[in-house]
Amino acid sequence: MTGDRSLVYIAIFAAIIGALGVVPGLTLPLGGGVPITLQSLGIMLAGVVLGPVRGAAAVLLFLVLVAVGIPLLPGGRGGPGVFLGPSAGFLIGFPIAAFACGVVMRLLRHSAVFPASLAAAIIGGIGVLYSFGIPGLAVFADLSMQKAAFLSLVYLPGDLIKAFGVAVIAEAISRGRPDALMSRL
Template sequence: MTQTENPTKARAPRRRSRWNATDLGLIAVFAALVAGSALIAAIPVGGLGVPITLQTLAVMLTGLALGPARAFAAVGLYLLLGFAGLPIFSGGRSGLGVLAGPSAGYIIGFLLAATAVGWLAVVVLARTAKRTGKLRPILLFAAAMVSSIIFIHGLGILGMMVNAKLDFSKAFLADLAFYPGDIIKNVLAVSIALALHKAFPDLLLRRVRTADTRP
């Protein structure tokens, strides 16, 4: 090692921990939000009993507000607590037995959808940071719809095919009943997320700016 290398190494900044106390608090709060949304106004749809809840709203809001990593942690925490026995799945259900039911695909899809829309939200917020107008809400809504269609609805259909023994056409038709409500819930999720980012600009954009300027 030469003498000229020592000052450089001495000035090298230390890496900070990935999450601070605020991040952990947000993860816990949004996990509780997802849990609470599962228990409010659960309305069974069709003969399979897969319920309409406010979970899509809470899950998509979690991703739009927190970004991919923290959203994954929040929804993952919710799932772990439910699998461990807390009655926080729709209808007050709990345990691993929910994975044998027709709604199993939707439950797993929540985790992937929150992560995907969180990643897309980072991209949208970063690229529209200096722009005004209607582009940002439109792009965020598109991100929410794409994520929910691919992961929540896609895995939901697969779950009904596997656990309820439905063929694709019947599972697809059963899933269509959720689309009108999910469109409304995604609109609400985007509206709330935009309000949160306006009130708390550092909620996600700080991380975007930090990532853009990191050497």
């Protein structure tokens, strides 16, 4: 794939992640102040579709836009201050999670798309993301790791639904245009 096309795909996925932030987040009293958003679906999808490097690059581009103040996070949040709040660990984990999703897809490139992308989304988009999000929540919400992990359980059902959605989307993409799943090339 040419560099120009890669840049276009990276920009498109950064825009998709940003657009998913327009959907209002839902902050639950049990979640420690971290909103439930659709953006993690975009993070998973970026890695599953674009692969590890391009997926992480799309997420990094999105985070740069957020850091400079563009209000792309739910509730119209943006600016450097978002990296010092309860969701900071999740934000920092976004590009690593997308990278991990892409790596898993690449490792499972000879498997059927649906189970491979579901595994990628669960391992990278939930497992890896929570490994950053939970410690961030503990630090910025002044909670013990156990309490932060317990509070994060409220997000698990929704994230599993998002992972399933990513697998459905990836399967649809592979049927319509298999070469669009760059993570499997």
